[in-house]
Amino acid sequence: MKGRITIICENTVSFKGGVGEHGFAAYLETERGNYLFDTGRGEGLVQNLMKFDKDPLAIQKIILSHGHHDHSGGLASILELLGEVEILAHPDLFLARYHISQKDEKEVRRFVGMKFQRAYLESLGGKFILEGKFRKVTTDMFLTGEVPRQTPFEKGDPKLFAEIEGKLISDPLLDDQSLILESSQGLVLLLGCAHAGMINTLEHAMGKTGKDRVYAIMGGTHLDFASPQQVEETVAALKKYKVEHIGVSHCTGLKAASRFVAEFGARFFFGQVGETLVF
Ligand SMILES: [Fe+2]
Ligand SMILES: [Fe+2]
Numbered sequence: 001m002k003g004r005i006t007i008i009c010e011n012t013v014s015f016k017g018g019v020g021e022h023g024f025a026a027y028l029e030t031e032r033g034n035y036l037f038d039t040g041r042g043e044g045l046v047q048n049l050m051k052f053d054k055d056p057l058a059i060q061k062i063i064l065s066h067g068h069h070d071h072s073g074g075l076a077s078i079l080e081l082l083g084e085v086e087i088l089a090h091p092d093l094f095l096a097r098y099h100i101s102q103k104d105e106k107e108v109r110r111f112v113g114m115k116f117q118r119a120y121l122e123s124l125g126g127k128f129i130l131e132g133k134f135r136k137v138t139t140d141m142f143l144t145g146e147v148p149r150q151t152p153f154e155k156g157d158p159k160l161f162a163e164i165e166g167k168l169i170s171d172p173l174l175d176d177q178s179l180i181l182e183s184s185q186g187l188v189l190l191l192g193c194a195h196a197g198m199i200n201t202l203e204h205a206m207g208k209t210g211k212d213r214v215y216a217i218m219g220g221t222h223l224d225f226a227s228p229q230q231v232e233e234t235v236a237a238l239k240k241y242k243v244e245h246i247g248v249s250h251c252t253g254l255k256a257a258s259r260f261v262a263e264f265g266a267r268f269f270f271g272q273v274g275e276t277l278v279f
Contacts, residue, residue, distance in 0.1 A: 001140035001183055003030035005190060005218060005277045008048045009040025009074065010249050016274035018051045019044030023070035024192060024220050024250040027052075030181075032138045033060040037179055038192050039074030042115075044273070046077050052274055056081045062126075063143065064089040065192020065219075066175045067097060067114045076116055079124035087121075088143060090175030091130040094118055096163040097171055112160070132174065134208050140182040146174050147196035147204045153233035154197025157225045178219070180205045183279040186244065187211050191219030193251050198223070199237040206241075215279055216245035218271050224253025231256045235263050247271040 009025035023040035036059045039045050049056050097113035134145040162171035176195035181188040194201050198221045206212050249271035260268045
């Protein structure tokens with residue numbers, strides 16, 4: 001498959017302009033049509049699509065990496081434009097989710113789940129196709145499904161919780177999934193937040209496709225909230241797998257991104273709003 005990925009929502013902007021927000025979305029133009037992966041938090045999606053000449057009406061399907069508000073918050077605004085469209089995601093998409101931290105010995109609880117009711121989104125035309133298994137989106141394009149947690153160093157974020165069967169528990173984030181594209185130069189992996197772990201996701205993508213050449217990884221990695229040890233082990237694994245281009249951003253954070261720049265040099269690019277990858 002040939003195509004182009006353009007970052008539409010991201011925390012930062014470059015000289016190219018657009019609006020920054022804490023969130024992630026990417027627009028895919030491929031031989032098999034155009035797709036929207038994630039929708040940001042809802043502040044810049046439509047504005048940035050217009051800014052970068054990406055036709056919202058050409059979107060064939062919407063794919064959601066997980067239910068967090070900073071990836072699902074633009075759903076209503078895009079559905080208002082698009083009307084009927086399929087939305088591919090995991091069955092846990094609508095779980096109530098919280099970020100819980102301590103400040104001055106007090107608990108600070110922030111709702112970070114999907115901010116829309118399913119029925120509302122359906123009334124706008126959203127047709128949810130929820131599935132937890134690896135699946136084909138179109139020829140040469142796949143969704144990982146649930147990613148097995150296998151590496152010893154990818155621990156998940158202890159501040160993330162979900163309400164499951166009436167109880168608030170550490171969020172397993174089983175809905176976290178990524179998009180895999182098979183190009184002639186190798187796999188292209190598009191991450192939302194990679195809550196399952198960047199390397200777990202990469203290894204799962206390689207295992208499912210049977211391909212071990214990796215052209216690019218883009219998207220959020222959640223390494224901003226990981227230990228220095230996890231960042232180091234991640235760098236080592238990316239070197240081992242000879243990933244050609246690393247275009248991460250969003251919840252990667254500047255510390256981990258700087259580490260990647262130092263290690264990978266020109267193979268790293270900062271996936272800001274308007275940044276593109278042609279494959
Ligand atoms: Fe995120
Ligand atoms: Fe997330």
